[in-house]
Amino acid sequence: MxxxxxxxxxxxxxxxxxxxxxxxxxxxxxxxxxxxxxxxxxxxxxxxxxxxxxxxxxxxxxxxxxxxxxxxxxxxHRARDWYPVEDAKTAAEIQQWLNVAANEVLQGPAKAYVARVFGGSDEVYKEGVENSHKLYAVMDPLLEDRDWLVSNRPTLADVALYSYISRAPLSGVDISAYGNIQRWLENVEGLTGFVAMPDPALDAA
Ligand SMILES: N[C@@H](CCC(=O)N[C@@H](CS)C(=O)NCC(=O)O)C(=O)O
Structure with missing residues (x-):
């Protein structure tokens, strides 16, 4: 196992x-x-x-x-639907989002979340919030008329981006202006097997 x-x-x-x-x-x-x-x-x-x-x-x-x-x-596990490696264009699009998860998400939503939940300076928190809005301003229009980040079904891109972005409200980042991102978060939450991130107020591990 x-x-x-x-x-x-x-x-x-x-x-x-x-x-x-x-x-x-x-x-x-x-x-x-x-x-x-x-x-x-x-x-x-x-x-x-x-x-x-x-x-x-x-x-x-x-x-x-x-x-x-x-x-x-x-x-x-040959999960070609989640990561269609034979399809160069789709695989590259997924890779683009994995890079966004490792860069823009880290510098924005993750930074704001960590500063809020684990404690960070006001300056670091502010930077996280500003970078979050920069990311959301680019990401929201890309989700216009789409359910998922890449192709017409969930892929690794959606999994990689979801966790920290889902914590925006808890991190004090207002996402009410980003309707497409809110809809996309709900799409991920509707997937069979979905598990939410734990609530820091209830789980201090
Ligand atoms: N690029 C790594 C980042 C992982 C990461 O930053 N993990 C944090 C917890 S969220 C950690 O282990 N921090 C310990 C440290 O930096 O000392 C990944 O994607 O797994």
């Missing part, structure tokens, strides 16, 4: 859990206590020299980086 080294309130970890759940794949969550520095312990660093979660363990295969975990699972 897969082992996912995990922090429940992390959007990067939720990204991996969400896809495992959407795929209906059994896995064991191994909580890593970042507050006590468990991710810097010798044992953990041997598994992931970058000392970050999530990390997926599949017998003796270790996959770090949340987007790489999505790609690994999709390819291993």
């Amino acid at each position: 897969y082992k996912l080294y995990d922090l429940s309130l992390s959007g990067h970890c939720h990204r991996a859990r969400l896809f495992l759940d959407l795929m209906g794949l059994p896995y064991e969550c191994v909580p890593v206590d970042l507050m006590s520095g468990e991710h810097k312990d010798e044992d953990y660093v041997k598994r992931n020299p970058f000392a970050k979660v999530p990390l997926l363990e599949d017998d003796d295969t270790l996959i770090r980086e949340s987007n790489a975990i999505l790609v690994y699972l999709a390819l291993k």
Whole structure:
């Protein structure tokens, strides 16, 4: 069975859990206590020299980086609908969004969420909010008349973008002006197997 080294309130970890759940794949969550520095312990660093979660363990295969975990699972389970690798254009479009998840989402929605939930300076929070609006202003028109980011069905792109963006309201980022993004979030939430990110007020793990 897969082992996912995990922090429940992390959007990067939720990204991996969400896809495992959407795929209906059994896995064991191994909580890593970042507050006590468990991710810097010798044992953990041997598994992931970058000392970050999530990390997926599949017998003796270790996959770090949340987007790489999505790609690994999709390819291993031949989930061509989630990641149609034979179709160069669609696969490249998905890759574009994975890069947006690793860049614009990190600098915007993720930064605002982490500053709000885990504590960050006002300056960092403000930067996260500003960058979120920059991203949403580009993303919202791209979702006009579309249910999904790429093609006409959910793909890895939707999974990679969902977690931190879904936490915008909780992070104090007003998304009421972005109707297409709100509709798209609901589409992801309607998928069979969907699991929401935990509420920080209820789950302090
Ligand atoms: N690019 C990585 C980012 C993962 C990441 O930043 N994880 C955070 C938790 S959300 C972490 O482990 N931080 C520990 C640290 O930076 O010391 C991914 O996509 O998996």
